[in-house]
Amino acid sequence: MAYEDLIKSIESAAGEKKLEVLRNAEREVEAVLREAETESSAIHAQYMEKAKRDLALESNRQKFLARQDVKRKISLVRQKLIDDAFSGSLHSLSAIRSDPVYSSLFAGFVREVTDALVGEDIVLHVDPRDSALCNEIITKTGLNCIIVKDLTTIGGLCGTSADGKIKADNTLESRLSKIRNQDTLEIISLILGGPDG
Template structure:
């Protein structure tokens, strides 16, 4: 019987040890699962943060590109309006010679041009359609110079030094061009609503 008791005691001790090992193994497994859940949560949060950051970067990039595209379209639209306004002005001024005020306008252009030349010798270049008007105007304001009908323009004249190195253009087209460049910013500001 002592043997049976010993055997029973060894079995009980082994069973207790087995339960203890199983319990310890279960605790370790639970700790490992908890750590794995924690790590998985951290990885998931990091992945979400990375994804949110990537989405924010892509969104900002797309917004920047869209704003740039919108700005470019707006600029092209304003440029188109700007150019069409000046094309319309040129079209309207192309018939200036038929206006009854043209002789007075031509005289004012001639006076401005002669005043800009000063006392230096000069040659006037005009459209052949203005040759008689130019001679009449120069005679009326007391200016004597060579007049050459060798340009085509909507009206006005060009003064040049005899060697042609210095020219002062005072034609309808040159005035429109000066206004176009001088007023570009102001007109764009108006077109922008500013």
């Protein structure tokens, strides 16, 4: 009987040890699960934070691209308005020869060209439609110039030194081109109310 009691006692101690091992294992499993849950939450929070940053960066990138696209479209519209304005100006000026003021305007153009080429033997390049007017102005002013009818222009003239090294372009087209190149911002302001539209 003592043997049976010893076996029962060993079995009882083994059962208690087994329960203690199971309880410890459950506690360890719970601790591991809590730790895993905490780490999982931290990892999830990190991924969420990264996703938020990535989303903010992408949102800013898309906004930047959209603003650039709008600026490009505004620039294209602005450029078209300027092109149309200058094209309209050229069209309007194409009939200037029939305006009574053209002869005095042309005389001013001749004076500017000859002043720019003072001291040179001057060659005036004119549109054939302006040759008679140019002859009349040269005769009246007593200038000594050669007139060559080799220019096609809506108005005005060009002058060169006899050797061709110095040139003074005083056509209406060149004047409009200078205005366009020098005063684009002012033109934009007049058309659109400012450089940014």
